[in-house]
Every structure is written in C-alpha cells, then in structure tokens.
Amino acid sequence: MALWGALRAAGSRLRMGNNPSTSMGLSNAATVNKIQETISDNCVVIFSKTTCTYCKMAKKLFQDMNVNYTAIELDMYENGSQFQDILHQMTGGRTVPRVFINGAFIGGATDTQRLHQQGKLLPLVHQCQMRRVKNSDLPCGLP
Numbered sequence: 001m002a003l004w005g006a007l008r009a010a011g012s013r014l015r016m017g018n019n020p021s022t023s024m025g026l027s028n029a030a031t032v033n034k035i036q037e038t039i040s041d042n043c044v045v046i047f048s049k050t051t052c053t054y055c056k057m058a059k060k061l062f063q064d065m066n067v068n069y070t071a072i073e074l075d076m077y078e079n080g081s082q083f084q085d086i087l088h089q090m091t092g093g094r095t096v097p098r099v100f101i102n103g104a105f106i107g108g109a110t111d112t113q114r115l116h117q118q119g120k121l122l123p124l125v126h127q128c129q130m131r132r133v134k135n136s137d138l139p140c141g142l143p
C-alpha cells in the first residue's frame with residue numbers, strides 16, 4: 001500500500017537526519033510503527049493536542065455523528081514533536097489536527113469539516129466499519 005511506502009520513506013529520511021528528539025523516547029522507527037499500527041487498527045484516528053480548538057472541533061464532529069475515534073494527544077507525549085515530524089513526512093503538514101480514516105489521511109480540521117458538509121465523512125467511516133465486520137467473520141482474523 002502506498003501509505004506504508006511513504007511511512008517507511010519517512011522513517012528512513014528522518015533517521016538519516018540529525019534529529020535530537022530521538023535521544024529521548026522512541027526511535028523514529030518505533031514512532032513510525034506506532035503511527036502505522038494506530039491508523040491500521042482504528043477506523044478514525046485524530047492526531048491532536050488537548051488545548052487546540054481546531055482539534056476540539058474535529059473531535060466534536062465525530063462525537064456528534066456518534067462515531068468512536070482514537071485521539072492521540074501529542075501534547076501528552078514527550079516526543080510529540082517527533083510524531084509531528086513523521087506526520088509531516090507522511091502527509092505534507094505537521095499541524096494538528098491530522099485526521100486519518102481507514103488508514104488514509106483525509107486532512108486537518110477544515111478538510112474534515114468540508115467532507116462532512118459534503119456528506120462524505122460518514123460514508124468513509126462506514127466503509128471502514130463494514131470492512132472490519134467482514135474481516136472479523138473470517139477464521140483466526142485472517143485478512
């Protein structure tokens with residue numbers, strides 16, 4: 001999948017750079033893995049900051065639709081800026097919120113709001129949820 005390629009590329013680009021944030025907390029590879037795992041295990045993931053009003057707006061959109069989401073609050077992580085660097089490599093921007101649905105980056109708060117106004121947000125979530133139900137019917141969770 002293209003996104004995994006982008007993630008691996010992001011990891012190696014950052015590893016080659018002189019990135020002081022790797023001296024504490026997770027290595028870039030571990031942070032890339034954590035992002036990768038989180039967005040593939042959860043239909044809706046919001047990389048967020050607890051104090052950010054734009055982030056609150058994005059989270060409220062999903063709350064109002066009764067959709068569960070996973071929020072990674074980067075201001076609660078010692079290596080939050082490392083996450084943002086990797087998200088930058090993956091998505092072209094390091095601002096929060098960064099919203100992923102079904103493993104794909106859909107944008108920031110205003111992009112998410114726009115998709116919602118266009119009636120496209122909930123169908124994306126449902127697509128992901130339906131895929132998960134189908135997969136869970138298979139023995140041993142095989143894909």
Ligand SMILES: N[C@@H](CCC(=O)N[C@@H](CS)C(=O)NCC(=O)O)C(=O)O
Pocket residue numbers: 052053054084094095096097107108109110111
């Ligand atoms: N148009 C973007 C604006 C995002 C934005 O400007 N985010 C600011 C906080 S509100 C940010 O991430 N600043 C850098 C930082 O917090 O690291 C969106 O709708 O998501």
Ligand code: FES
Pocket residue numbers: 051052053054055096
């Ligand atoms: S709205 Fe101010 S930090 Fe996001």
